[in-house]
Amino acid sequence: MIDEKCYKTYLTSLLDGKRSKCRDIVQKLLDEKIDLKRLYTDLFQRSMYRVGKLWENNRITVAKEHLATSITESLLSLAYPSIFAGERIGKKVVISCAANEFHQIGGKLVADIFELNGWDGYFLGANSPVEDTARFIHETQPDVVGFSLSILSNLDHLKQAIEAVRSDFPNMDLLIGGQAFRWGGIDTIKQYAGTEYIQSLDDLEKMISGM
Amino acid sequence: MEEDQHISLETTAYFKDRAPLLFFLLSDGGQIVDTNQYAKAITGRHLIGENIKDVMVDFNDSFHLSALLKDSSKEHLLNISTASDLPQSFYFSFKKIINQIVVFGRLDTEELEIMRKELVSLNQELSNLMRALHKSNVQLKRLNEEKNRFLGMAAHDLRKPISLIIAYSEFLIEEAQDLLNTDQIGFLNTINASCVFMKYLVDDFLDVSAIEAGRFELDLQPAIICEVLANSLRLNRLQADKKGIDLQVNSDESLPPIIIDAPKIEQAMTNLVSNAIEHASPDSLVSISLACDQQFLIFAVKDNGPGMSPDEMGKLFKPFEKTSAKKTAGEKSTGLGMLITRKVIEAHDGKIWVDSKVGEGTMVNFKIPMAKG
Incomplete structure (x- = not known):
């Protein structure tokens, strides 16, 4: 469990750009054998949601938001040796961000949650061109493909990506998620058959355990 | 206004x-x-x-x-x-x-904007590469463990039939001499020698798979180090005699008992002396010295063979790597002996090092602490 005091200290350090303080907190939690899913949801996801809200409400600058994101991404690597070490169950997922989508951390957290559940989670990164994503899917032959969207104005790029995957892989299960959908777009996504909207990492966790 | x-x-x-x-x-x-x-x-x-x-x-x-x-x-x-x-x-x-x-x-705000975007992009790429690297490392580690398990199992299962072939070929060589002609006896000797080499190979595979799987454990007991050296040289002397090589041993008989895994140190000494004999010119000298100071037991073996370049020395402790230094009588080797020897010495908290120059021979040294041992 991550107590409120620990979370607040972490968030303050994150907003102040104190990378080494944040690193110490995460390392201590890892040394205490924290459940990695809790680390992802109760620390990384929660703090980044908060950072996003502060930015949307003009309480912090975009520079501070970028710094917090970059610190969080660097801290994920502390958990990687444990995340990738688990038993594999022989299933694969490819997670990508639509073209022009420069926010990637949400998608990366999703790929890591799949890894924690024994899947091989391949993450293609921000602003992935449709052709590159399609090529990688051809090479990897995953069981599921996921797209993350943070900015709603990129919805058209996401639709293009979905249509490209659908055309090459008509039966591929598609997962869609991201902060963009707080502002709409879910109905658009639901028009595509075999496409599921995932609201949070907890929901993702439940969905994976049912797959 | x-x-x-x-x-x-x-x-x-x-x-x-x-x-x-x-x-x-x-x-x-x-x-x-x-x-x-x-x-x-x-x-x-x-x-x-x-x-x-x-x-x-x-x-x-x-x-x-x-x-x-x-x-x-x-x-x-x-x-x-x-x-x-x-x-x-x-x-x-x-x-x-x-x-x-x-x-x-x-x-220049335009320039700063370009730089900001590039920095964010580069940082994301770096972080994604870091993730991919961690994932690949775990996958490689898993494959390596799989390989070691396979190597260990295969080597273990091969040991028994090889030992049987060695034993029965020896029986035949001893007991059927009168029934067989010279060529047939020669075939049997070749079968026997090949199987003996195969057994060394299998033993080395087992050692290496144990080392790589982290199952290399020491059985530490007090030992008289001069006796350990004498035991190791017993096998080496036969090999040296075949090439007319004189083993010159300089060992301090009054060395105090030391706590070591004696069979493993003996294996390390045998490997090093055997290597020196293999690389020494026929009818030459291989010098072996064993001494101690306040802190360390120090062992050295020197040959007058072709020596090695620094590049070749870098390959010496890598599995299956063979240097270009020719063995002077075409001896066979598994390429695992030096790796195993280094592991034995390091497991004793010791250090192994090589001094060599092309054309001037090679001296291999190791030292292990007297206290821990």
């Missing part, structure tokens, strides 16, 4: 207190008479009274106020030293107004 004056005062106040633009008012000689908050914040200095030249980063002594004042419409790219110790580039304009000089400096 009063309103205009008010707006002008407000603008000046905002410009001096908040605007992200450098402003300096200089005397004729370049001394800073007035400046704004941004300039003070970015340089981390009070600035008033300093010469503008001292605010600039000027490696080539190329800052000349008179030259900069020649064309006031022109911008000049100059660097200033900042509070963060990282220089910052600004586009400066210099204009003389009566007896004073007004200086403005602006950042």
Whole structure:
């Protein structure tokens, strides 16, 4: 469990750009054998949601938001040796961000949650061109493909990506998620058959355990 | 008119207190008479009274106020030293107004925007590569463990049939001599020798798979080190005799007992002496020395073989790597002996090293602490 005091200290350090303080907190939690899913949801996801809200409400600058994101991404690597070490169950997922989508951390957290559940989670990164994503899917032959969207104005790029995957892989299960959908777009996504909207990492966790 | 004056005062106040633009008012000689908050914040200095030249980063002594004042419409790219110790580039304009000089400096926001976007992108790429690297490392580790398990299992299962072939070929060589002709006896000897080599190979595979799987454990017991050396040389002497090599042993018989895994140290010594014999010229000398000081037991073996280049020495402790140094009688080897030997020495908290020069032979040394051992 991550107590409120620990979370607040972490968030303050994150907003102040104190990378080494944040690193110490995460390392201590890892040394205490924290459940990695809790680390992802109760620390990384929660703090980044908060950072996003502060930015949307003009309480912090975009520079501070970028710094917090970059610190969080660097801290994920502390958990990687444990995340990738688990038993594999022989299933694969490819997670990508639509073209022009420069926010990637949400998608990366999703790929890591799949890894924690024994899947091989391949993450293609921000602003992935449709052709590159399609090529990688051809090479990897995953069981599921996921797209993350943070900015709603990129919805058209996401639709293009979905249509490209659908055309090459008509039966591929598609997962869609991201902060963009707080502002709409879910109905658009639901028009595509075999496409599921995932609201949070907890929901993702439940969905994976049912797959 | 009063309103205009008010707006002008407000603008000046905002410009001096908040605007992200450098402003300096200089005397004729370049001394800073007035400046704004941004300039003070970015340089981390009070600035008033300093010469503008001292605010600039000027490696080539190329800052000349008179030259900069020649064309006031022109911008000049100059660097200033900042509070963060990282220089910052600004586009400066210099204009003389009566007896004073007004200086403005602006950042290239377009360039900064490009840099910001690139930095975010590069950081994301780096972080994604880091993730992929971690994932690949775990996958490689898993494959390596799989390989070791397979190697261990295969070697273990091969040991018994090989031992049987060795035993039965020896029986045949001893008991069927009268029934077989010379060629047939020769075949049996070849079968026997090949199987003995195969057994060494399998034993080395088992050792290496145990080492790589982290199952290399020591059975530490007090031992008389001279006896360990004598045991190891027993096998080496046969090998040396075949090549007419004289094993010159310099061992201090009064060495105190030491706590070691004796069979493993014996295996290490045998490997090193055997290597020296293999690389020594026929009818030459291989010197072996065993001594101790206050802290360490020190073992060395020297041959007069072809020696090795530094590149070849780098390959010496890698599995299945064979150096170009020719064995002087075409002896076979598994390429695993040095790796196993190093592991044995390191497991005893010791160190192994090689001195060699092409054409001058090779000396391999190891030392292990007397205390831990």
